[in-house]
Amino acid sequence: MKTMMIAGSAAMLLLGLVSASPAPAQQVSSADPAIVQAGTYKVEPYHTQVSFTLSHFGFSHFSGFFSGASGTLQIDPARPAATKLDVTLPIQSVTTTVPKLNEELKGGQWFDAAQFPTATFTSTSITPTGKGSATITGNLTLHGVTRPVTLTAHFVGGGVNPIDKAYTIGFDATGTIRRSDFGVKAYVPLVGDEVELTIAGAFEKQN
Numbered sequence: 001m002k003t004m005m006i007a008g009s010a011a012m013l014l015l016g017l018v019s020a021s022p023a024p025a026q027q028v029s030s031a032d033p034a035i036v037q038a039g040t041y042k043v044e045p046y047h048t049q050v051s052f053t054l055s056h057f058g059f060s061h062f063s064g065f066f067s068g069a070s071g072t073l074q075i076d077p078a079r080p081a082a083t084k085l086d087v088t089l090p091i092q093s094v095t096t097t098v099p100k101l102n103e104e105l106k107g108g109q110w111f112d113a114a115q116f117p118t119a120t121f122t123s124t125s126i127t128p129t130g131k132g133s134a135t136i137t138g139n140l141t142l143h144g145v146t147r148p149v150t151l152t153a154h155f156v157g158g159g160v161n162p163i164d165k166a167y168t169i170g171f172d173a174t175g176t177i178r179r180s181d182f183g184v185k186a187y188v189p190l191v192g193d194e195v196e197l198t199i200a201g202a203f204e205k206q207n
Contacts, residue, residue: 017170029157029168033132036158036169041203043069043087044168048098050089054179055192064105065117073203075169080134085123087201091116109186116144124148136173142182151175151199167205174198183204 048069056062071087072118093114094105106113123138132155140149150172175197180188 002161012186019034028162029159029170031132031155031157033077033155033158036075036077036155037167037205038078039074040071040206042203043071043073043207044166044202045069046171048105048200050197053196054197055195057190062096065089065094066093066095069201070095075200078195080128081126083123083126083134084140085121085126085136087121089118089119110184111143116142119143121149138175140182143184145182147177147181149177151197161204167207168202170202172198174201 045068050066051063053061053063066089068090069087074084076082091111092106094111105111119142120138122156123136125137127135129135136151136153136155138149139146139168153171153173156170156172161168177195177197178193180193181193
């Protein structure tokens with residue numbers, strides 16, 4: 001009888017552990033754009049990336065990434081239209097799921113990283129479109145060609161990073177370009193000319 005009681009107690013304890021509600025995850029950031037601190041920020045490169053997606057012969061949509069960004073963001077929530085953004089990406093950082101393609105993309109037929117080692121984006125105007133959202137217009141320089149590009153941006157969150165204690169803010173942005181406009185014309189139109197950009201940007205406050 002005593003053994004049965006112990007077994008029953010253990011079963012009840014186990015059932016309680018299984019059915020107990022998990023503790024809520026600790027929230028370290030706020031999605032409220034009102035908490036953004038005015039100042040100068042630098043790009044946090046480890047959590048900033050640019051992904052690009054285009055049609056592959058009409059069979060699938062293929063994606064790749066650029067990383068290692070650098071640059072600055074000057075922002076004041078009281079004057080959002082005065083925000084300034086400058087970002088530089090190393091072309092050598094391009095990566096896909098195909099190692100051979102990675103090297104091809106760096107070559108002269110595509111991005112030509114040896115001659116054009118960086119891509120840059122410099123904002124020319126920022127127009128708020130709602131709480132935490134804005135349209136960013138700027139000049140994209142890629143493959144030695146500069147053209148205007150418009151991005152749709154959304155505030156993701158801000159707060160103190162619990163690891164390095166830096167005040168950090170982040171945004172997502174999307175946009176579309178035609179690679180042939182920048183002289184990257186290999187296999188157009190079999191490989192898509194229209195390229196969708198998805199950007200995750202993280203910024204650490206400097207002052």
